[in-house]
Amino acid sequence: MIRSKKRIMGAAVLMAVLLVLAACSATGGRKAFLAAQNGGQSVAAGHANTAHYTVAMITHASPGDTFWDIIRAGATAAAAKDNITLKYSSDPDPTKQAQLIDDAINSHVNGIAVTDPNPTALCPTIKKATAAGIPVTMFNAGYTNWQQCGGLEYFGQDEQVAGVAAGKKLAAAGKKNVLCVLQAQGQAQLEARCAGVKQGLGSEGTMSKLYVNGTDNAAVLSTMSAELTRNKNIDAVITLGAQFALIAIQAEAQSHATAKLYTFDTSAAEIAKIKSGQIQWAIDQQPYLQGYEAVDALWLFLTNGNTLGGGATVFTGPAFVDSSNVDAVAKYAQRGTR
Amino acid sequence: MATTAEAPVAPPPRTDERVGRKSPLARFLARPEAGAIAGAIVIYVFFFIIAPPFRNASSFSSVLYVTSTYGLMATPVALLMIGGEFDLSAGVSVTSAALCGSLFSWWFTTNAWVGVLVALGFALLIGFVNGWIVVKTGIPSFLVTLGTFFMLQGINIALTQTITNQVASPDISTLQGFSSARVVFSGSFTIGGVNIRTSVIYWLVFVVIATWILMRTRIGNWIFAVGGHAPSARAVGVPVGRMKIGLFMAVGFMAWFTGMHTLFLFNTIQSSQGVGNEFVYIIAAVVGGCLLTGGYGSAIGAAIGALIFGMVNQGIVYAGWNPDWFQFFVGLLLLGAILLNTYIRRRAEAAI
Amino acid sequence: MSTPQPTPTGKHHAPEPAAAPARAGNGTGAPLVRLVNAGKRYGAVIALQDITMEVGAREVTCVLGDNGAGKSTLIKIIAGLHQPSSGVYEVEGTPVSFSSPREALDHGIATVYQDLAVVPLMPVWRNFFLGNELRKGFRIDIPAMKKMCKDELLAMGIDLRDVDQPIGTLSGGERQCVAISRAVHFGAKVLILDEPTAALGVKQSGVVLKYIIQARERGLGVIFITHNPHHAYPVGDRFLLLNRGSSLGYFEKSQITREELTGLMAGGAELEQLSHELEGEGGTAAEIGRVMEEEVAELGISDHPTTESDNR
Helix, strand or coil: CHHHHHHHHHHHHHHHHHHHHHCECCCCHHHHHHHHCCCCCCCCCCCCCCCCEEEEEEECCCCCCCHHHHHHHHHHHHHHHCCEEEEEEECCCHHHHHHHHHHHHHCCCCEEEECCCCHHHHHHHHHHHHHCCCCEEEECCCCCCHHHHCCCEEEECCHHHHHHHHHHHHHHCCCCEEEEEECCCCCHHHHHHHHHHHHHHCCCCEEEEEECCCCCHHHHHHHHHHHHHHCCCCCEEEECCHHHHHHHHHHHHHHCCCCEEEEECCCHHHHHHHHHCCCCEEEECCHHHHHHHHHHHHHHHHHHCCCCHHHCCEECCCEEEECCCHHHHHHHHHCCCC | CCCCCCCCCCCCCEECCCCCCCCHHHHHHCCCCHHHHHHHHHHHHHHHHHCHHHHCHHHHHHHHHHHHHHHHHHHHHHHHHHCCCCCCCHHHHHHHHHHHHHHHHHHCCECHHHHHHHHHHHHHHHHHHHHHHHHHHCCCHHHHHHHHHHHHHHHHHHHHHHHHCCCECCCCCCCCCHHHHHHHHHCEEEECCEEEEHHHHHHHHHHHHHHHHHHHCHHHHHHHHHHHCHHHHHHCCCCHHHHHHHHHHHHHHHHHHHHHHHHHHHCCCECCCCCCHHHHHHHHHHHCCCCCCCCCCCHHHHHHHHHHHHHHHHHHHHCCCCHHHHHHHHHHHHHHHHHHHHHHHHHHHHCC | CCCCCCCCCCCCCCCCCCCCCCCCCCCCCCCCEEEEEEEEEECCEEEEEEEEEEECCCEEEEEECCCCCCHHHHHHHHHCCCCCCEEEEEECCEECCCCCHHHHHHCCEEEECCCCCCCCCCEHHHHHCCCCCCEECCEECHHHHHHHHHHHHHHHCEECCCCCCEHHHCCHHHHHHHHHHHHHHCCCCEEEEECCCCCCCHHHHHHHHHHHHHHHHCCCEEEEEECCHHHHHHHCCEEEEEECCEEEEEEEHHHCCHHHHHHHHHCHHHHHHHHHHHHHHCHHHHHHHHHHHHHHHHHCCCCCCCCCCCCC
16 A cells, blocks of 8 residues: 555656656746756956955845836846946835945945935944944935935935926826726825826825725735725726836726826836836836946946035936837846836 | 463453543534634624625625635645644745746746746755754654745845846736736636636635545544654654655645746745745644644635635725735734634533 | 452541452453552652552453652653662563553553643544554545544544534533544553643543543453542542652542542641640631631541541
């Protein structure tokens, strides 16, 4: 009895192995991904022969938010080029993010690149870094007061400005009832975006906010779908992240809603949806550039004392990606750098 | 004192005068599901009154969908709880199974169904490891699965990052086999204008199977015994160790199924998702009448518990309540459901 | 080897002739269970030594002893949890060495432990058939099991209106009876009862003793472990007394009276010594000592009791 059980187990394992070996896919997968990446090479630009530096990049990335993969790709490319070792860490909780900055200071890194979604919590620690002689570049969040925090330069977009531009475009398209979907609570730049949309809409329309649990796709889907069912007047949904725009498409289908979809930030899958018309446009803040510049600017400062911007923000966006210009961006989005 | 050679005479039968007759209502109220049913009715009526969108069929279909995503896992978690153990890794193992299927088929560019099979093996392995450690070491399952919970959480994030340089699994929709897998695991159909996801049907089927196993098979009897008093079960020859390992593997199997549903519905999986769901499964089981100490409960009760959670989850949005208070309301309503459940059970035991 | 030893007092009884050997269950003449000079060591610790006892069909052998006497070790050997380190363990005349309780169970040796091997939350009929469920294909045959459970309990004298009630709602004595009835129903030949009356009141104990007799009448051999001689004496055919791992005495019923049994259990020698010490103290202690000495005298225990034969 036991022997025949073992035989059955062995046969099952063998069959499984054979199945695995035999069943390859002709399309998609890593093969296709590598092919799209021009033979496996990402953006690379040689290798500097300057002194080796260590740079810590600390962001407020939520677990599972793919937007930050693009930022990280840019930072990694710059680090490779500049002979820099990049130490990346993140935490959406401001107190924990401050702790990570503290850890970087204590490890005596040569430079720190940081986002600042919560100036009250993070500025004191950032000032500590500059007081310790560590240059700090800031990016993506903290646009309003990065100079007071002691940052050298800032790369990003003015979320309020981006929001206003979005709101104006929505008003021009005749939208009266806009739903702004926020994937986290208590993050200044997300709030600024929605506030900007409201301001841009002006008297032409109303904006309502919907908070979803951005770390759980299924919860995002069900909450959006429920809200669209509840409020049939919504004619535009604007999400604040590419992956949430994709889920919004499913939520629309599920709730039989007819609102048009718009979003902040881009991703490969989302670009494809813009092409197919399921999403109208996206606001691109060029996260790859933000990550890249944040690291590269530190290198320039450490090797040659240069700074960019003259004390003012270096804007990386907003730029609108819609069906008219999506092709230019698409091939870069395929390899995860736009 | 001497025994006689005559045939022994049995002493006259003794009626048990302390066992009175129970009315049918009292018998119903004594069932583990009674409190959960009462709670579900109360919550349904509540949201029916205050949230107009709750009333129509397609909204309820959405409620049922949310219910099924929790109910699929609440079923084996309830069986495991009746068997006397906890699994805190149940939430992240859903994500682990989904990631395993996705990453394997993406990296080796195989047919999506190959990933499905590999994920099945992986999920069953997780269940086996959990059960084996609990049985061999005697350490409380709460602690053992807490350890595997952290390990899986870390593996999910780290392995995804290593393989794809991303925090989410890559797009596998272009792999062959994806669309057929999607139909099987995440399809939907329309009845009378209402769109229903197949996960709801699967959930109901699994609940029926689990209930049948519990009430109508030998294994079910053994599950109650192992959870009620394992030493007694062992003394009469029930294989306690094998039962517990089997129950943990059942959780693993459903984690695979739920993971496959999530994978083929959303295509990409966030490597950090699933954390916190393990408590929802446990709450659903407890609301449904399962004792935390084991030996008592029902799979139907856990299904109703999941339904209560689904109704609360969606009802709050349909009612237009301030979403900032969402978590608070969920906790409050669940606590209410458990209290109602306990109250009804106590009344049932006191009832004649 | 199966000759029980004569009473140690010698004062009130003449030595008895050797008692009849245990009745066999299968006609071969061998007792159902027999231990000959069995012993158990755990490393340097001697848990049991030189124990000889037996039980046959339709007989009750009582094993008496206070806490720490070695009763539980003895049960574990007979039930198959342990093997004896020395001596012989025979079942129906054949030497055996059980590697698991399941094996002992297959030979018809069923044990009812003090914590009863019932699951309190489960209904009576599920408990009754636990591990031995009746099946119809993949399903279990619930109506048949409920009926059989009710009938079996009735045959043993309990009429439960509702076998669906959780077994935890039954009284302690009734639970014992269900456990005994279960063992009897599933074909036990030898029943080992581990202190069944220890946690019960007087009336409940009486019920259990009745069941022991019922089991005996149905042809089983019963090994009844207890520390209460008043429970043991009415039902027992043989008595084995244990003290600190050794046998204090092994008697047929006809060879010993209830008082002697109680006296041996109470540890007559120690009592006498204690009474002398107390008298030496003076005051109230001396008073207690004198009362104790009188009782010892009443019980008829000599100044120099021995565990060997005292031929007078």
